Amino acid sequence: MSGRRAPRGPRAPGRGDVVRNPGAAVVGLNRWLPWAAMGAVIVADRVTGEDYGLMPVFAVGPALAAAAGPRRRVVHVAVVALVLCAATATFNGRIDSIRFSVAVVCVVVLTVAAWFVASARLRAEDELTSVRAVADAVQQVLLGAVPARTSNGALAVSYVSAIESAHIGGDLYEAMPLPAGGLRIIVADVQGKGLPAVRTTSVVLAAFRESAPYVGALDEVGRRIERSLNWRTDGDRFVTAVLAEIADDGSVDILNYGHPAPLVRRSNGLLELAEPGSPGPPLGLGALTDAGPGRRRITLDVGDRVLFHTDGLTEARDPSGTFYPVLERAGEPLSDPDAQRALDRLREDVARFTEGPLDDDSAFLLFQYLPADGPVPPARSGSTRVS
Incomplete structure (x- = not known):
């Protein structure tokens, strides 16, 4: 898709959000x-x-x-x-x-x-x-809508705050279509909770939105976020993140800054983690090490999906303390033909597994690779609240 930005879908956190309300x-x-x-x-x-x-x-x-x-x-x-x-x-x-x-x-x-x-x-x-x-107003500004359809695929998002009645926390996501086609994505988890975390979230999102559509190299987007963190948070905040660039031909470049690896679901049902070759430091801690971000490159076929998520998924525990087994359980919910409904079902499965309220924020962003002339997914808002 050239020059024009994809129309944005409905308000982002939505029908995938499961919020317990006792x-x-x-x-x-x-x-x-x-x-x-x-x-x-x-x-x-x-x-x-x-x-x-x-x-x-x-x-x-x-x-x-x-x-x-x-x-x-x-x-x-x-x-x-x-x-x-x-x-x-x-x-x-x-x-x-x-x-x-x-x-x-x-x-x-x-x-x-x-x-x-x-x-x-x-x-x-x-x-x-x-x-x-x-x-609500802060949520609208920080976690706005993402495009429901881009030049190379479809997107769905879901966000849940661990704090009852809170609508935003320390997890964030954004997807920016590129002028020449393709897409850049960030999913991240900032250090801490409360208002300091929200402030750091705003810094990261502003730096990403300003640089992602225009900077040539994905590494430079990460460096600009790093500089913004150092300048605007007094260098005392760090952020684990995944940056990804998805080209129209299905190639995906992933930079991992100490974050849980994205989950890839192939169209034939196979699951794999897009883990980096070597771990990278979180954003904000780059000055403490010479190591760069972890790197991974994958290629998607039509119908393949990539779930970008925060540790609210991988660190969800059942009453016995067992972590949610992503590779064993996430495949079935993510098989739903509708991307947003797939996230709904994944939320429900995590809730069944934990048998209790969330103890951490959780953000999901699901990308499905589709050809430019493929079907446009149904427009659905993203917020379901379960009492």
């Missing part, structure tokens, strides 16, 4: 908990008899109501608690007793406290919503 189940439980608690008090009062005087315990209802829902829910539960207190006192013949008065005071005092707790919770939720909106 919070939804907790919120659902909290909504029923006040009623269940007051029901339990009624049962306990009937079992223990009137001598124990459990009426003040009805105050647990409005107290628990502060954990979920609007403030008016606290008031609704408090009204029901007072009605239950009165009904219980009447049933036991103690409507004019000091015990009933104490129960009413307990319900009222805890209702006022619960009102203020609910108000503080709602303010915190509003702030969290604003933070998530900012995270």
